[in-house]
Amino acid sequence: MFDGKTIFVTGGTGSFGNSFTRMVLTDHSPERVVVFSRDEKKQHDMRLALNDERVSFVIGDIRDRPQVAYAMRGANYVFHAAALKQVPSCEFFPFEAVQTNIIGAHNVLESAEEVGVEKLVVLSTDKAVYPVNAMGQTKALMEKLMLARAQSHQTTSTTFCGVRYGNVMCSRGSVIPLFIDQIKAGKPLTVTDPKMTRLLLPLTEAVKLVTFAMEHGQQGDVLVQKATASTVEVLAQALLNLFGADNEVNIVGVRAGEKTHEVLLTPEEMIRSEEYDNYYRVPCRAGRNYEDYFSRGDLKATFIKDGYTSENATRLTVEDTEALLLSLPEVQAELKDWPTARKLKRIAA
Numbered sequence: 556m557f558d559g560k561t562i563f564v565t566g567g568t569g570s571f572g573n574s575f576t577r578m579v580l581t582d583h584s585p586e587r588v589v590v591f592s593r594d595e596k597k598q599h600d601m602r603l604a605l606n607d608e609r610v611s612f613v614i615g616d617i618r619d620r621p622q623v624a625y626a627m628r629g630a631n632y633v634f635h636a637a638a639l640k641q642v643p644s645c646e647f648f649p650f651e652a653v654q655t656n657i658i659g660a661h662n663v664l665e666s667a668e669e670v671g672v673e674k675l676v677v678l679s680t681d682k683a684v685y686p687v688n689a690m691g692q693t694k695a696l697m698e699k700l701m702l703a704r705a706q707s708h709q710t711t712s713t714t715f716c717g718v719r720y721g722n723v724m725c726s727r728g729s730v731i732p733l734f735i736d737q738i739k740a741g742k743p744l745t746v747t748d749p750k751m752t753r754l755l756l757p758l759t760e761a762v763k764l765v766t767f768a769m770e771h772g773q774q775g776d777v778l779v780q781k782a783t784a785s786t787v788e789v790l791a792q793a794l795l796n797l798f799g800a801d802n803e804v805n806i807v808g809v810r811a812g813e814k815t816h817e818v819l820l821t822p823e824e825m826i827r828s829e830e831y832d833n834y835y836r837v838p839c840r841a842g843r844n845y846e847d848y849f850s851r852g853d854l855k856a857t858f859i860k861d862g863y864t865s866e867n868a869t870r871l872t873v874e875d876t877e878a879l880l881l882s883l884p885e886v887q888a889e890l891k892d893w894p895t896a897r898k899l900k901r902i903a904a
């Protein structure tokens with residue numbers, strides 16, 4: 556579906572944008588990929604690394620509505636990945652999160668409609684479900700903006716949909732690179748709560764989910780990929796095993812703004828969802844029906860108690876987690892010259 560098309564990616568220099576752009580250029584023949592982001596250094600580095608004339612780099616901030624609309628002219632498909640996504644910075648500067656994650660998203664959605672984009676996918680997170688921090692709360696409102704626009708589809712020719720996913724493994728500043736640094740420095744591993752769970756997704760799987768949403772998502776859909784979960788204890792043990800290390804483990808306790816388990820779908824969303832092999836599709840409520848909010852209910856919703864969470868998703872054992880970690884190029888690179896690396900030899904063999 557991307558052949559001959561112009562694709563516009565907000566936050567295009569981030570981990571998702573980078574990986575997605577590479578995939579599109581390798582597996583498809585787009586007319587143009589527009590990478591829209593704020594940081595000229597990251598754009599410079601990405602331009603040199605890709606060295607591909609089909610990619611255009613546009614400096615801009617999604618808070619700047621005229622610049623977004625200007626840059627988006629001619630785009631067929633939009634992927635909205637730009638966001639403030641660090642929990643602490645959003646807690647300390649919540650209005651910055653409002654401006655980027657809510658007002659910025661509004662600018663992107665409105666511009667897409669205005670310039671006649673065919674389809675737009677917004678990227679959300681499990682932290683937007685029952686959100687406890689400003690990052691999740693602003694992402695939840697971003698989802699609502701997408702849904703409200705989709706519900707007014709009598710007046711729009713653009714299809715709006717979204718995805719939610721859990722923790723992207725090895726993303727910048729996340730726990731896997733942190734534990735690896737601690738192992739390599741011979742320091743204790745700082746485990747928050749050993750029983751805390753997270754849904755772990757390799758970046759390649761996140762790219763697949765977003766691509767699937769662009770291909771199959773219907774007006775107002777939220778698409779969620781089935782994922783496996785691990786406790787922090789299991790993750791730490793798997794990394795220690797892979798590195799053949801015996802660092803101490805310090806339990807430091809739950810950090811501010813975090814939950815013990817994450818929720819990808821609420822029970823109420825589960826009851827309305829359609830299940831596929833690898834995905835759940837949550838369709839949006841058609842139109843603006845006040846009855847759905849005042850007088851018309853869904854009896855089935857009374858019978859379902861559980862959503863889809865990192866607590867009840869398929870749980871990885873230490874061995875499963877080792878295998879998943881070993882599939883990641885970032886982990887392979889870290890293990891390559893590590894003297895006591897245990898399992899890499901098995902891979903090489």
Ligand SMILES: O=c1ccn([C@@H]2O[C@H](COP(=O)(O)OP(=O)(O)O[C@H]3O[C@H](CO)[C@H](O)[C@H](O)[C@H]3O)[C@@H](O)[C@H]2O)c(=O)[nH]1
Nearest residue numbers: 640641642643680722729730731745746747748751753787
């Ligand atoms: O030193 C640490 C750091 C983290 N963890 C645990 O490891 C899991 C994953 O932690 P990450 O920091 O990798 O991921 P989070 O789920 O906390 O959220 C991360 O991903 C988010 C995007 O979804 C935001 O970017 C956020 O700022 C970022 O911390 C959590 O259970 C956390 O408690 C530890 O045990 N020890």
